[in-house]
Amino acid sequence: MLIRTPRRWQLPEREATPESVFLDRRAFLGGGVALGLTIAHPARAQNGAPRNGAFTLDRELTPENVSSRHNNYFEFGSTKRIYTAAEALQTSPWTVKIDGLIDNPRELDVADLIKSMQVEERLYRHRCVETWAMAVPWTGFALKALVAAAGPKPEAKFVVFESFLDPKVAPSQRQTWYPWPYREALTIAEAGADLAFMVTGAYGKPLHKSFGAPLRLAVPWKYGFKSAKAIRRISFVAQRPKTFWEAVQPEEYGFWANVNPEVPHARWSQAQDRMLGTGEMRPTRLFNGYAEDVAGLYKGLEREKLWT
Ligand SMILES: Nc1nc2c(c(=O)[nH]1)N[C@H]1C(S)=C(S)[C@@H](COP(=O)(O)O)O[C@H]1N2
Ligand SMILES: [Mo]
Numbered sequence: 001m002l003i004r005t006p007r008r009w010q011l012p013e014r015e016a017t018p019e020s021v022f023l024d025r026r027a028f029l030g031g032g033v034a035l036g037l038t039i040a041h042p043a044r045a046q047n048g049a050p051r052n053g054a055f056t057l058d059r060e061l062t063p064e065n066v067s068s069r070h071n072n073y074f075e076f077g078s079t080k081r082i083y084t085a086a087e088a089l090q091t092s093p094w095t096v097k098i099d100g101l102i103d104n105p106r107e108l109d110v111a112d113l114i115k116s117m118q119v120e121e122r123l124y125r126h127r128c129v130e131t132w133a134m135a136v137p138w139t140g141f142a143l144k145a146l147v148a149a150a151g152p153k154p155e156a157k158f159v160v161f162e163s164f165l166d167p168k169v170a171p172s173q174r175q176t177w178y179p180w181p182y183r184e185a186l187t188i189a190e191a192g193a194d195l196a197f198m199v200t201g202a203y204g205k206p207l208h209k210s211f212g213a214p215l216r217l218a219v220p221w222k223y224g225f226k227s228a229k230a231i232r233r234i235s236f237v238a239q240r241p242k243t244f245w246e247a248v249q250p251e252e253y254g255f256w257a258n259v260n261p262e263v264p265h266a267r268w269s270q271a272q273d274r275m276l277g278t279g280e281m282r283p284t285r286l287f288n289g290y291a292e293d294v295a296g297l298y299k300g301l302e303r304e305k306l307w308t
Contacts, residue, residue, distance in 0.1 A: 049139045049201070051121040054194075058289060059275065059282065061123065062134035066277040068208045072128065073229060075163070075170035075182065083210035088169045089230065091214045100160075100236035103151030110214045114200050116149075117141035121204070122197060127259050127288045129223035133273035138218055139201035144192045146234070152188060156236035159191040160184070161217055161228040179247045184228040185240065185255070186219065187297075195221060195293050221290040223257040254308040258298070259288040263307035 069083045076082035094110045119141055127133045147159065163182035167173040173180045190196060197218040200207055207213035212229020219226050225245050245253030252266045261271045261284035273282045287294050298306055 049119045049121045049204075051123070051137075055122040055124060057123045057125065057135050059125070059135050060278075061137060062276050064203045067134045067136055068202070068210050070132070070134075070276050071210045072130075072224065073210060073212070074178070075172050075180075075230075077172060083208070085171075086209040089164070089166075089209055089213075090169070091209060091230070094214050094232075096215060096231065097233040098146070098150055098235075099233070101153040101156035101238060102236045103153065104149065106150075110200075113146075113215075114141070117145055117198075119200065124197070124218055124220045125288055125290075126218070126220055126224055126227075127273060127284065129225055129253065129257070129265060129270075131268065131270065131272065131274050131284075132276055133282070134276045136202055137204070138197060138199045139204070140197050140199040140218070142194065143196035143198050143217070144194070146198060147188070147191050150234075150236065152236050155238045157188055158185050158237050158240055159188060160233075160235040160237055160241050161186075161231050162233040162235070163212075163228050164230045164232045179242075179244060181232070182228055182244045183241065184217065184226050184243050186226075188236075189297050190219070190294075193294055193297060195219065195290055221258060221287040221294045223253075223259060225253060226257050252308070254305050256304055256306045257308065258294075258306050259284060260286055260307040262286075265308075 070080045071082055071086070072080065073082045073086055076085040076088075092111070095107055096110050096113055097107045099105045099107075119139055121137055121139045123135065123137050125133065125135050143159075161184045164170070165173060165181040167180075172178070186196065197220075199211070199216045199218050200214065202208060202211055207216065212227075212231075215231045216229040217227045217231065240255060243253075243255060246255055259270070264270050270284055273284050274280075275282065285291075298304075
């Protein structure tokens with residue numbers, strides 16, 4: 001079933017919108033045959049996504065054939081070589097449910113969601129809690145735009161991201177010692193940060209399945225496990241949920257998980273990044289180099305375990 005994006009999910013057009021994207025969106029709004037065409041080619045808007053120059057790197061981009069073939073995606077196995085196994089996931093059509101303590105609950109096709117948002121490219125660092133790191137040109141839209149469209153009620157304090165659940169395609173989901181589906185969460189303030197990004201593509205293409213197609217989170221000031229992949233549901237809740245890795249190993253993988261080189265993991269140092277591809281070691285930076293953008297979110301929260 002095709003669910004037409006309701007008006008309040010539309011964001012205002014920006015003058016910077018490239019013509020191709022604008023025309024696509026007009027076609028989408030026109031419905032009918034054009035709507036079908038648009039949904040059959042969700043990649044088009046992403047290919048033309050303008051780069052947002054506000055997000056700069058201090059390192060080379062990681063080559064696509066390196067970053068997209070070295071992954072953590074436990075649904076498909078506990079090694080880094082899951083990129084062929086991840087191809088089994090059917091990512092189109094794909095519905096996303098947006099629910100909980102909001103004015104505009106929705107269940108819509110991810111292609112419609114993407115069409116209703118301002119898609120752009122951002123160059124982001126990524127730092128896994130295991131110390132490996134990369135730099136990737138993601139395409140997607142600001143999470144805060146989705147939050148605004150959802151219309152959170154005052155009681156909504158956390159945003160929960162739930163990944164797909166399908167043990168038939170993801171063999172590891174038959175391992176009952178893991179609390180499937182994968183679940184992550186942010187505070188509503190974190191979800192409103194400019195840096196919080198919903199990823200729908202990478203390297204100018206629709207998102208690779210190994211990266212978490214068709215929709216993943218990127219919160220680059222936090223350890224990588226916070227950036228949930230293959231998201232099916234985004235819920236606004238009052239209570240802090242127990243997240244996937246927190247449920248498995250709370251001492252090692254907490255709720256906040258902000259990057260800090262001075263706070264070691266229980267079993268290893270967090271002082272250095274190991275760059276994928278080159279193996280180059282670089283000093284890890286506070287908030288993974290994004291302190292200026294996000295440190296303010298944690299004022300008054302100093303007694304929380306912000307770094308685990
Ligand atoms: N659904 C899901 N999301 C996930 C994971 C996972 O296993 N399943 N792994 C996390 C971890 S530990 C990291 S480091 C990043 C890895 O993203 P990448 O494989 O695109 O580099 O995804 C995160 N999101
Ligand atoms: Mo990770």
